[in-house]
Amino acid sequence: MTDAKDIKPILELKALKKSFGDNHVLKGFNLQLFEGENLVVMGKSGSGKSVMIKCLVGLMEADEGIIRIKDQDINILGQVELDILRTEIGFLFQGSALYDSMTVRENLEFPLRHHKTKLNITESNEELVLEALENVGLADAIDLMPAELSGGMKRRVALARALILKPNIILYDEPTTGLDPITSKEIINLMRTIQKKYKTSSLIITHDVDCARVIADRIILLVDGINYIEGTYQKLIQSEDPKVKAFFKS
Amino acid sequence: MMFSPKVIKLRTKSFFIEVGDMSFFALRFFKELFSRPFEFRELLRQCYNMGNRSMLLVGVTGFILGLVFTLQSRPTLMEFGAESWMPSMVSISIVREIGPVIIALICAGRIGSGIGAELGSMRVTEQIDAMEVSGTNPFKYLVVTRIVATTLMLPLLIVFGDTVALFGSALVENLKGEVSFTLYFNEVFDALQYSDIIPATIKSFFFGFAIGLVGCYKGYFCSKGTVGVGEASNAAVVYTSMLLFIIDFIAVFVTDIFFEVQ
Numbered sequence: 001m002t003d004a005k006d007i008k009p010i011l012e013l014k015a016l017k018k019s020f021g022d023n024h025v026l027k028g029f030n031l032q033l034f035e036g037e038n039l040v041v042m043g044k045s046g047s048g049k050s051v052m053i054k055c056l057v058g059l060m061e062a063d064e065g066i067i068r069i070k071d072q073d074i075n076i077l078g079q080v081e082l083d084i085l086r087t088e089i090g091f092l093f094q095g096s097a098l099y100d101s102m103t104v105r106e107n108l109e110f111p112l113r114h115h116k117t118k119l120n121i122t123e124s125n126e127e128l129v130l131e132a133l134e135n136v137g138l139a140d141a142i143d144l145m146p147a148e149l150s151g152g153m154k155r156r157v158a159l160a161r162a163l164i165l166k167p168n169i170i171l172y173d174e175p176t177t178g179l180d181p182i183t184s185k186e187i188i189n190l191m192r193t194i195q196k197k198y199k200t201s202s203l204i205i206t207h208d209v210d211c212a213r214v215i216a217d218r219i220i221l222l223v224d225g226i227n228y229i230e231g232t233y234q235k236l237i238q239s240e241d242p243k244v245k246a247f248f249k250s
Numbered sequence: 251m252m253f254s255p256k257v258i259k260l261r262t263k264s265f266f267i268e269v270g271d272m273s274f275f276a277l278r279f280f281k282e283l284f285s286r287p288f289e290f291r292e293l294l295r296q297c298y299n300m301g302n303r304s305m306l307l308v309g310v311t312g313f314i315l316g317l318v319f320t321l322q323s324r325p326t327l328m329e330f331g332a333e334s335w336m337p338s339m340v341s342i343s344i345v346r347e348i349g350p351v352i353i354a355l356i357c358a359g360r361i362g363s364g365i366g367a368e369l370g371s372m373r374v375t376e377q378i379d380a381m382e383v384s385g386t387n388p389f390k391y392l393v394v395t396r397i398v399a400t401t402l403m404l405p406l407l408i409v410f411g412d413t414v415a416l417f418g419s420a421l422v423e424n425l426k427g428e429v430s431f432t433l434y435f436n437e438v439f440d441a442l443q444y445s446d447i448i449p450a451t452i453k454s455f456f457f458g459f460a461i462g463l464v465g466c467y468k469g470y471f472c473s474k475g476t477v478g479v480g481e482a483s484n485a486a487v488v489y490t491s492m493l494l495f496i497i498d499f500i501a502v503f504v505t506d507i508f509f510e511v512q
Contacts, residue, residue, distance in 0.1 A: 054379075057383050058382075059379050059382060059383065079387070083385040083386075083387070084385065086382075086383055086384065086385045087384075087385045089383070091380070091383040091384075093376045093379070093380055094376070095375055095376055097375060097376040097377050097379065097380035098377070098380075099372075099377055099380070099381075100371075100375075100377070101368075110381075110384060110386070111384035111385065111386070113386070114287055114385065114386060115385055161380075161384075165384075
């Protein structure tokens with residue numbers, strides 16, 4: 001078996017630091033995501049998981065550290081290059097973040113407007129939108145407004161939107177938060193199906209232990225701004241470390 | 251203490267920081283305005299939303315404005331036997347000053363607060379972040395289109411509102427003074443000069459720009475959840491109203507230099 005260290009990561013964070021005044025949220029966080037991998041970052045609320053993922057896509061500026069996606073350092077990219085790089089990343093927001101003045105169809109067409117030609121996508125918008133919606137089982141909702149959708153349906157549409165440009169990397173920010181257990185399971189299964197179908201690499205931010213158990217190839221526990229422990233789900237639940245035990249026991 | 255030197259110093263500092271931030275926001279607008287890609291479709295949608303959907307409000311306000319203004323002025327002019335001056339007095343007042351200011355204030359309430367609330371709720375529900383992550387420049391798509399739309403639509407709304415106000419005034423004169431509409435509008439066109447119309451039109455572009463700029467600025471940098479959305483919407487109206495009077499003052503001052511107001 002090839003050692004993970006021999007493979008080049010598709011996404012890499014090195015010594016990431018981010019503070020808000022005196023509140024030092026990230027104190028040198030490191031992460032490597034490999035091709036086809038499902039990496040879960042866990043940590044309690046307020047531990048800096050969302051800050052980390054926002055730094056990763058350039059929504060927040062890190063104070064220090066290196067962020068490298070597909071061999072490109074995002075700190076030195078210009079706006080145009082960053083926008084092109086972002087088309088290779090799908091982002092599922094915690095609250096779905098659907099554009100509420102647009103229909104489901106328009107929400108999905110939105111990322112296609114400027115990038116379809118650049119990415120050499122030949123299918124029509126209609127085909128792409130339908131394919132993405134069929135992937136999440138919501139082809140019938142194409143002309144509905146976001147306000148007409150349930151929480152689970154919104155999350156599915158948001159996932160379809162994240163997939164529309166066929167990205168290599170998908171970032172999930174708390175994909176199951178606020179959903180009932182059955183819908184959560186459906187979303188988790190959907191994430192697995194999509195990963196298998198499109199061979200994407202996924203970075204999942206969550207505090208949902210069940211979600212991590214089902215989907216994670218590897219888990220990083222973010223505690224006090226650093227990667228406290230790293231390993232498979234089995235390794236982490238067997239850990240005798242009090243902080244790790246407290247997290248998984250709760 | 252509400253007016254202690256420390257509080258005054260802090261408030262003055264935050265005021266200048268806010269003015270500085272808004273100036274940078276305005277500079278960014280001009281920078282993004284001329285760079286590709288251009289969001290024409292969204293611009294047209296915003297023009298329709300802001301222009302067409304404000305017409306009823308502006309029309310009703312303008313009509314009542316002309317009606318009331320004429321009704322209130324009539325007794326005084328009659329006292330001096332100067333009713334014949336009514337069309338020229340009303341038209342000059344409305345076109346030069348009252349029309350643009352009142353309609354701009356109405357639009358600050360309707361359009362400015364709407365922009366503040368819309369962008370604010372988009373910010374707190376991460377829709378603006380989602381736009382950015384999808385590789386679309388949200389400043390260009392949301393801010394530039396809205397500021398351009400308000401700048402272009404406000405002069406049209408003001409012309410429309412002024413016209414309806416003059417009809418309201420003509421109606422009062424027709425009913426109370428038995429002056430025909432033809433005679434009334436002949437008097438109006440005799441009284442109005444280019445020096446009345448041009449400065450008022452130029453001023454209305456600035457009014458539109460101010461409404462769009464403040465609404466977008468407040469909404470785009472909204473924080474603190476739903477409370478922040480309310481604050482952004484409210485601040486957009488308050489700040490814009492204040493800014494409209496400042497622009498009006500400057501406009502009158504400049505007009506006085508170039509057109510020698512009589």
